[in-house]
Amino acid sequence: MSIMQTAGLVLAVVFVIMITGIILKLTGIFGGADEQGTLATQARIVSAIEALMDPSTEESTCKIVNAFIQKDFALVGFHKNSDSVEEQCGAIAILRSDVTKPPACVNSACICACDGGWGDISGNDCIGRGVVCVRLPDNVNELKTLVFNNEIFDMVLYGETCSGRNRGVVSGYIVKRLGNDILIKSLESAEDMSVYATAPDCEEMADSLEGDEADSLAGDIIEGAEQGSAAISVDR
Numbered sequence: 001m002s003i004m005q006t007a008g009l010v011l012a013v014v015f016v017i018m019i020t021g022i023i024l025k026l027t028g029i030f031g032g033a034d035e036q037g038t039l040a041t042q043a044r045i046v047s048a049i050e051a052l053m054d055p056s057t058e059e060s061t062c063k064i065v066n067a068f069i070q071k072d073f074a075l076v077g078f079h080k081n082s083d084s085v086e087e088q089c090g091a092i093a094i095l096r097s098d099v100t101k102p103p104a105c106v107n108s109a110c111i112c113a114c115d116g117g118w119g120d121i122s123g124n125d126c127i128g129r130g131v132v133c134v135r136l137p138d139n140v141n142e143l144k145t146l147v148f149n150n151e152i153f154d155m156v157l158y159g160e161t162c163s164g165r166n167r168g169v170v171s172g173y174i175v176k177r178l179g180n181d182i183l184i185k186s187l188e189s190a191e192d193m194s195v196y197a198t199a200p201d202c203e204e205m206a207d208s209l210e211g212d213e214a215d216s217l218a219g220d221i222i223e224g225a226e227q228g229s230a231a232i233s234v235d236r
Contacts, residue, residue: 034070038159039132041067042075042113045175045184046134048202049111051209052177053137062202064173065193069159071166073113074121077143077155077182078102080109085154087121088147089162097122099156104133109140111155121156139180146185155184175202 044064051057069075076099078085084098099121102112112133114126126133136143143155157173160166171193174185187193 034068037068038070038073038075038113041069042111042132042134044203045075045173046111046136047206048175049136049140049182051202051206052175052182053139054209056209057205059200059205060178061174061176061196061199062205063187063193063196063199064175064202065171066169067172068169069157069167071159072116073159074116075155075157076112076114076121076126077145077184078105078110078112078126079142079154080107080138080140082142085156087156088145088153089158099126100124102127102131102133104131105135108138109136109143110134111136111143121158140182141180143182143184146183152183155182157184157186174199 078101171187
């Protein structure tokens with residue numbers, strides 16, 4: 001191989017390395033933004049639940065306007081007195097997987113941001129590296145979600161549909177207190193949201209009780225996720 005050919009090959013390799021670096025950098029930027037959006041949604045839901053469960057709150061329902069969970073991720077709500085919950089992406093019960101409750105949530109209800117990888121949330125997806133869990137008040141027992149066909153499942157809020165379509169930004173969520181339990185319904189469109197036009201805003205309700213606690217919680221969650229490599233637990 002001549003000197004010119006060798007030099008050309010070296011330049012080509014350097015060019016490929018540079019392009020790869022740029023792509024990876026851009027991927028990291030967008031991935032970080034998605035993760036922060038997911039953790040911010042987690043913080044907003046936690047603050048809504050805390051506000052609804054506060055003894056001084058007369059309202060039993062509130063709405064979260066515009067929310068985002070990144071693709072392949074889910075916000076999973078674990079009951080206080082259960083070791084696992086059942087995910088909802090299965091046509092029949094036998095096809096649905098149990099999701100194991102992480103040690104960070106022992107003896108407490110909690111909400112965890114979990115990465116399901118290339119498939120549905122299952123097994124130990126909420127245990128280990130990168131999982132962010134927030135423990136809920138002691139008076140919360142169970143967390144449920146109401147899906148499109150009005151079936152009630154354990155709370156698993158996906159960043160995509162069960163068929164794999166990316167949800168992106170949804171219109172929001174309705175959060176409802178039922179005694180010591182919480183029921184959450186995803187609102188996929190402005191039309192869905194219009195049904196709950198008179199429902200109080202969860203963030204305004206939380207702010208009236210706790211000042212800027214919701215913003216503080218979101219910051220704590222995001223900061224912890226950026227600094228830690230293992231499962232992170234945020235106590236409230």
